[in-house]
Amino acid sequence: MSLAFFAAGLSLAGLLGLGRGSVRRYLVAAALGILVASPAFPLVGAVGYLSREALEPTLAALLPAYPLLALVPLAAALALALAHFGGRVAGLGGLLGGGLGLFALLSFLDGHAHLVKLRPVPGLMEGVAALALAIPFLALAWGQRKRAWLWLPLGVALGFGAFSWLNSPTGHTYFPRMGAYYKLVLPAEPGAEEALVQAFNQGLEELNRVRQEIGLPPLKPIQDLSGLGEGRLPQEVAQAGYRLLQPAALRYGAVALLLFLGVLFGAGLWLVFRPGLEEPGDLRQGGVMAAVALSIFPAFDATEFDLGKLVKGWPFLVNFLDRAWPPNLAQPQHDIYPLQSVASEMLLTVEIALVGTLLAALFALPTSFLAARNLTFKNPVLRLLFYLMRGFYNVDRGVDTLILALILVAAVGLGPFAGVLAMAIHSIADLGKLYSEAIENVDKGPIEALESVGASGSNVLRWAILPQVLPLFVSYTLYRFEINFRVSIVLGLVGAGGIGFFIKGAMDAGHYDQMVIGIIAIVLVVNLIDFASSWLRSRLV
Amino acid sequence: MIEVRNLSKVFPDGTQALSGASVSIPKGDFVAIIGLSGAGKSTFLRTLNRLVEPTAGEVWVGGVEVTRLSRKELQAFRRKVGFIFQQFNLVQRLTVLDNVLHGRLGYLPTWKGLLGLYREEDTAIALEQIKRVGLQGKERARADQLSGGQQQRVAIARALAQEPELILADEPMASLDPRLSDVILGILKEYNEEKGVTVLVNIHVLELARRYARRILAFNKGRLVFDGPVEALTPEVERQVYSGNLEAL
Numbered sequence: 001m002s003l004a005f006f007a008a009g010l011s012l013a014g015l016l017g018l019g020r021g022s023v024r025r026y027l028v029a030a031a032l033g034i035l036v037a038s039p040a041f042p043l044v045g046a047v048g049y050l051s052r053e054a055l056e057p058t059l060a061a062l063l064p065a066y067p068l069l070a071l072v073p074l075a076a077a078l079a080l081a082l083a084h085f086g087g088r089v090a091g092l093g094g095l096l097g098g099g100l101g102l103f104a105l106l107s108f109l110d111g112h113a114h115l116v117k118l119r120p121v122p123g124l125m126e127g128v129a130a131l132a133l134a135i136p137f138l139a140l141a142w143g144q145r146k147r148a149w150l151w152l153p154l155g156v157a158l159g160f161g162a163f164s165w166l167n168s169p170t171g172h173t174y175f176p177r178m179g180a181y182y183k184l185v186l187p188a189e190p191g192a193e194e195a196l197v198q199a200f201n202q203g204l205e206e207l208n209r210v211r212q213e214i215g216l217p218p219l220k221p222i223q224d225l226s227g228l229g230e231g232r233l234p235q236e237v238a239q240a241g242y243r244l245l246q247p248a249a250l251r252y253g254a255v256a257l258l259l260f261l262g263v264l265f266g267a268g269l270w271l272v273f274r275p276g277l278e279e280p281g282d283l284r285q286g287g288v289m290a291a292v293a294l295s296i297f298p299a300f301d302a303t304e305f306d307l308g309k310l311v312k313g314w315p316f317l318v319n320f321l322d323r324a325w326p327p328n329l330a331q332p333q334h335d336i337y338p339l340q341s342v343a344s345e346m347l348l349t350v351e352i353a354l355v356g357t358l359l360a361a362l363f364a365l366p367t368s369f370l371a372a373r374n375l376t377f378k379n380p381v382l383r384l385l386f387y388l389m390r391g392f393y394n395v396d397r398g399v400d401t402l403i404l405a406l407i408l409v410a411a412v413g414l415g416p417f418a419g420v421l422a423m424a425i426h427s428i429a430d431l432g433k434l435y436s437e438a439i440e441n442v443d444k445g446p447i448e449a450l451e452s453v454g455a456s457g458s459n460v461l462r463w464a465i466l467p468q469v470l471p472l473f474v475s476y477t478l479y480r481f482e483i484n485f486r487v488s489i490v491l492g493l494v495g496a497g498g499i500g501f502f503i504k505g506a507m508d509a510g511h512y513d514q515m516v517i518g519i520i521a522i523v524l525v526v527n528l529i530d531f532a533s534s535w536l537r538s539r540l541v
Numbered sequence: 542m543i544e545v546r547n548l549s550k551v552f553p554d555g556t557q558a559l560s561g562a563s564v565s566i567p568k569g570d571f572v573a574i575i576g577l578s579g580a581g582k583s584t585f586l587r588t589l590n591r592l593v594e595p596t597a598g599e600v601w602v603g604g605v606e607v608t609r610l611s612r613k614e615l616q617a618f619r620r621k622v623g624f625i626f627q628q629f630n631l632v633q634r635l636t637v638l639d640n641v642l643h644g645r646l647g648y649l650p651t652w653k654g655l656l657g658l659y660r661e662e663d664t665a666i667a668l669e670q671i672k673r674v675g676l677q678g679k680e681r682a683r684a685d686q687l688s689g690g691q692q693q694r695v696a697i698a699r700a701l702a703q704e705p706e707l708i709l710a711d712e713p714m715a716s717l718d719p720r721l722s723d724v725i726l727g728i729l730k731e732y733n734e735e736k737g738v739t740v741l742v743n744i745h746v747l748e749l750a751r752r753y754a755r756r757i758l759a760f761n762k763g764r765l766v767f768d769g770p771v772e773a774l775t776p777e778v779e780r781q782v783y784s785g786n787l788e789a790l
Contacts, residue, residue, distance in 0.1 A: 445630035449696075452592060453703055454620030454647030459654040463643055467634045 002109050005255050006102055009262020016263075017270040023277035027094045027267035028083050028286025029293065033260040034076035034101065036294050041253025044109070046116065046185070046245040048238035055118070055243055056251050057185045062108075065116050065187045065245070071104035072257065079264055083283070087275035094268020101261045109247050109254065113225045115188040115196060115237075116245045120180030126166040129178070134159030188242060193225055196237060252301040256293075320512055327520070328513035338514035341502055342521050349498035350525070352416050353485040356423025361477045363428045367392075368435030369461070375439065389432070396429035401487050405496045419496030423484055431480055438472040439465060475537045482533045489522055542568040542707065542739050543589065548598035550584050550763075558584040559595070562765045564758060569737040571730065573744050573754035577783060580760040582743040586709050589741070590622045591615060603706060620647025623700025625710040629692045633685040637676060637695050640684055641667040644702030663702075670698040674728055690721040697728055708732070710742040714749075722746070726753045747779065 009030075017023045042056030059069050075097040082093025137155025141148040165171045172179045201221045208218040225244060233244050270277055329339040369375055371389035376382035404422035412418050446464035455463065492500020499518055506515035543566040550559040559581045566572055574582045587593035589600060591607055600607040602622070610618055623644070631640050645663040646654045653659075659667075671680055674694035684692060693713060700708060710729060714722040726742070730753055733740045744750045750757055751771050759767035759774075759782040767778055 443633075445626065445628050446632045448592060449624070449626060449630035449699070450643060450646070452590060452619060452622070452624035453644050453699070454616040454618070455643065455654065456616060456646075456651045458651055459646050462655050463635075463639075463646070464632060467632050471634070 002106060002250070002254070002258055005258035006262040006265075009259040009264075010266040011262075012259070013263045013266025013270065017267070017274075017277065021277075022279040022282035022285070023267050023270040023274070024083055024086065024090055024279075025282035025286040025289060026263055027090060027271065028080065028283050029289035030260040030263040030267065031076040031080040031083065031094075031097060032287060032290035033293055034097075034257060034264070035073055035080070036290070037253055037256045037260065037297070038073040038076075040294075041256055041297060042251040043253040043257070044245065044247050044251055045249035046243040047232060048243050049233050049235040050238070053238050053243070055183065056253075057183065057245070058253060059257065061183060062185045062245075064119075065114070065185045066108055068104050069108055072101040072261075075100035075104075076260075076264065079268070083286075086278050088272055090278070091268045091271025091273075091275065094264050094271060096268075098261050098265025098268055101257070102265070105254075105257060105261065109250070111247045113244055113246045113248075115193045115225055115233075116243055117186045117188050118183045118241050118243060119186055121182045121184055122180060123163075123167050124182040125178045126163055126171070129166055130159045130163035133162045185243075185245065192242070196234075197222055197224065199234070252297050256297045260293075323510075324512035324516040326513065327517045328511070329517065336514075338506075338511075338517055341514075342499065342517045345492070345497075345499045345502040345518075346521050346525060348416060349488045349492070349500070350485060350529075352419050352423065352488040352491065352496075352498055353481055356420045356488070357427060357477060357481045357484050359420070359424035360427030360431050360480070361473075363424070364431035364435055365473070367428070368432045369439060371432055371436035372439035373436075374442075375461075375465075389436075393429040393432050396426065397433070399426065401426040402490060402494060405491050405494050409495050414495040414497075416497035419488060419491040419498065422496065423487060423491070427480055427484060430483075431476060434476040434480075435469070435473055438469045438476070442468045471540045475540045478533045478537050482530055485529050486526060489526075542566055542570070542603060543741075544599075544601035545589075546599045546601075548585070548588060548600065549596050550581075550588060550593060551596045557763050559588070560763045561598070562760075562763075563598075564765060564768055566739065566741070566756075568739055569733070570739055570756055571733050571754050572739075572741045572756045572758060573750035574741060574758045574760065575744055575747060575750050575782060576760035576766075578745070581763040582760050583711050584763075585758075585760065586711050586741060586743055589707075589709055590619050590624060592624070616647060620703055621706045623703050623705035623708045625693075625696055625700050625708065625713045627712040627715045629689075629696045629716075631684040631692055631695055631699075634683065636681050636683055637671060637687070637698075638664075638667060638680040640695050641671055641698045641702050644670075644699040647703065666704065667698070667702050670701040671695075673701065673732075674698045689717050690724065693717060693721075693725060694728070697725070701732060706738060708738060708740045710740070712743045712745065715745065719746075722749055729753075 013023075013026055013030075016026050037059075039058055039060035041058060043059045043062060044057070046055040046057060048054065059072060062069055079090075079093040079097030082096075083090045134155040137151045137158060141151035141155060144151065166175065166178060204219060204221055211218060233242060327338075328336075330337045367389050370382065370385045371393060373386065376386040401422050404425055405419055408418040408421050412421070442465055446468070447460055450460040450464040488496075488498055489500050492498040492502065493504050495501065499522060503515050503518040506512070506518065543564070545562060545564045548559055548562045549557075551557050562581075562585060574585065576582050584593055588595045589602065589607070591600075591610070595608060598608070602618070605618060607615075607618060632643075639657075642657075642659055642663060645659055645667065648663065649659065668677075668680065671677060674697055676691060676694055676698070679687065679691070684695060687695065693716075697713070708729065713725050713729075717725070726749060729740050729742065732738060742750075742754070744754075751774070754771055756770055757767065757774055758765060759778070761782055761784065766782055767774065
């Protein structure tokens with residue numbers, strides 16, 4: 001299994017090398033990836049007695065117990081250092097780094113389960129968080145050397161302030177998981193494992209009697225810890241700070257490291273045979289690739305991405321389609337008319353979008369003039385209004401229609417009125433911003449011309465600016481209507497009426513053959529509206 | 542008619558566009574302003590109706606000190622000064638008539654202007670000027686459907702609809718086919734002779750300046766280097782006008 005990931009990385013490098021670009025950047029990316037993943041990504045699993053005592057140590061945390069693992073980052077650092085020289089030297093560095101790393105990692109992953117002891121590293125995560133806060137300021141200081149006197153002390157002060165707050169009892173009250181989050185894994189005292197095995201075997205008779213009473217199969221005596229009863233430590237052992245480290249329980253860090261090692265090795269191979277596969281500036285590209293790859297791995301893990309679940313759920317999908325077809329258009333004998341409901345609810349959905357968009361446009365129209373820089377920069381009062389409007393737009397853009405609808409449903413009750421209000425409020429920001437940008441981009445010639453004939457300010461607005469922006473306003477409003485129609489479909493799901501409400505009802509009741517009518521109607525109407533709206537917009541400008 | 546004293550303009554970026562220009566132009570004169578690009582012709586013209594605010598000096602037009610006018614007074618002053626732009630500056634989506642009627646906005650109360658409630662006489666004046674520039678029959682056409690020459694004639698009609706006492710034209714032919722120059726300048730010349738209205742035109746084609754103007758002002762690097770009748774513009778003076786800084790081209 002572990003080798004399969006390495007092989008995947010190897011073949012990835014092989015394919016990438018065919019692209020004739022620099023291969024050295026992949027080598028650099030892989031080496032950097034290993035250097036970051038080693039202290040940051042969980043490598044394997046470890047269990048205690050309770051499920052919340054489970055632990056996923058990183059490679060760096062395992063070093064006190066398994067010093068050989070140090071070869072992985074060290075070899076990667078060597079490969080990175082050699083990559084600077086380019087050509088065959090870089091290639092050999094890749095081979096060496098990939099090979100040594102693979103050897104060290106595999107010899108660990110193939111090992112048995114071991115009893116280990118934990119030692120928390122206080123202040124480590126606090127330090128990382130503080131550093132993350134300080135880094136933008138340090139970057140600013142680096143970018144604006146002239147202002148460094150401001151940014152540098154500010155960043156340092158913020159970093160130290162954040163660290164001492166996070167590391168204080170108050171900080172630990174707000175972020176209880178932060179303190180002692182990172183734990184070093186130490187080897188257990190000699191003899192501890194044997195004692196544990198003996199203790200388990202001695203208590204086995206008693207345990208099996210209990211298991212028999214509750215109808216579970218009896219357990220056999222064990223030789224080492226890998227067979228320990230259902231992979232859990234006895235309660236008192238876990239409480240004493242021990243964990244059972246299971247090298248076979250791979251976490252995403254192991255997958256990442258194996259892939260990186262494969263790429264490192266593969267890129268090294270390419271460079272040994274084709275030393276010319278490098279370009280100036282590819283070291284920096286490697287850094288960017290490493291950053292992208294490193295952010296993807298934890299994201300997949302956090303979203304519990306698992307194709308296996310899809311395979312398991314496949315029968316449900318088939319069953320769903322089976323029950324959804326043919327659609328149940330009407331059952332007069334039971335007084336059920338789904339097609340009629342879909343038509344009415346779809347009409348309501350369109351109407352929600354119409355009213356919501358219109359209300360938003362009515363409010364955005366006057367305010368967008370205040371949010372246009374070019375109309376407000378001369379006058380300090382207008383300038384203040386400009387910042388207020390832009391501030392309102394920015395806050396409003398952040399609060400999504402659905403969230404507003406949830407709140408408004410609670411305030412004004414279930415039904416389309418809540419949806420219309422939510423849509424209107426949220427769309428103001430979007431439309432206002434588009435409108436004001438259109439105003440900012442008008443041709444200044446007519447403004448100058450109208451000023452030169454002695455027209456007053458409001459007449460300049462009316463005759464020089466409005467004729468230029470009005471078609472754009474209409475176009476943007478239509479575009480927003482398209483979006484709002486799709487939003488209003490979903491609005492029904494939170495109880496704000498329309499086709500979404502029908503679909504949720506049908507889904508909850510298991511009437512898939514009614515729900516499918518709604519889905520088909522949505523597909524048709526969405527495309528119809530998009531087509532009509534873009535046709536109209538193309539005629540406007 | 543026009544009295545300019547020690548007029549200077551320094552733009553915020555530090556460019557000295559005009560330095561200490563002083564000139565006096567009697568009513569009814571037809572003046573051509575020549576010089577290289579960047580010599581200050583355009584800035585000079587624009588300070589006369591304060592499309593550009595001068596940094597120093599005085600501008601008097603028709604007994605009014607333009608540089609001291611308040612916002613309201615400036616609007617009232619500007620309606621008597623027609624300005625013609627190189628880029629026409631029409632409102633493209635409006636009709637010819639709407640654009641020409643803009644010349645009457647200064648004569649209407651603001652609220653009537655906003656609603657487009659022009660008086661009958663305003664429309665009559667606008668139609669007359671459209672006819673003068675030879676665009677009768679195009680009143681209902683949208684400005685963006687016209688050729689460049691036609692658009693500039695609409696812009697001239699807009700300026701004439703102001704019933705101006707002074708016309709300022711900033712390179713009105715520069716964006717057009719050279720053959721249209723005579724049409725444009727012809728209209729201005731005719732109006733000048735018929736109504737005795739003072740006309741100032743920025744021209745970079747010397748030959749046209751000689752043909753139409755009675756008097757010539759020449760700028761070089763923001764300084765007024767020549768001021769006199771057409772006949773006094775000898776080849777030697779010409780060289781002086783067009784000397785120096787070629788990168789300004």
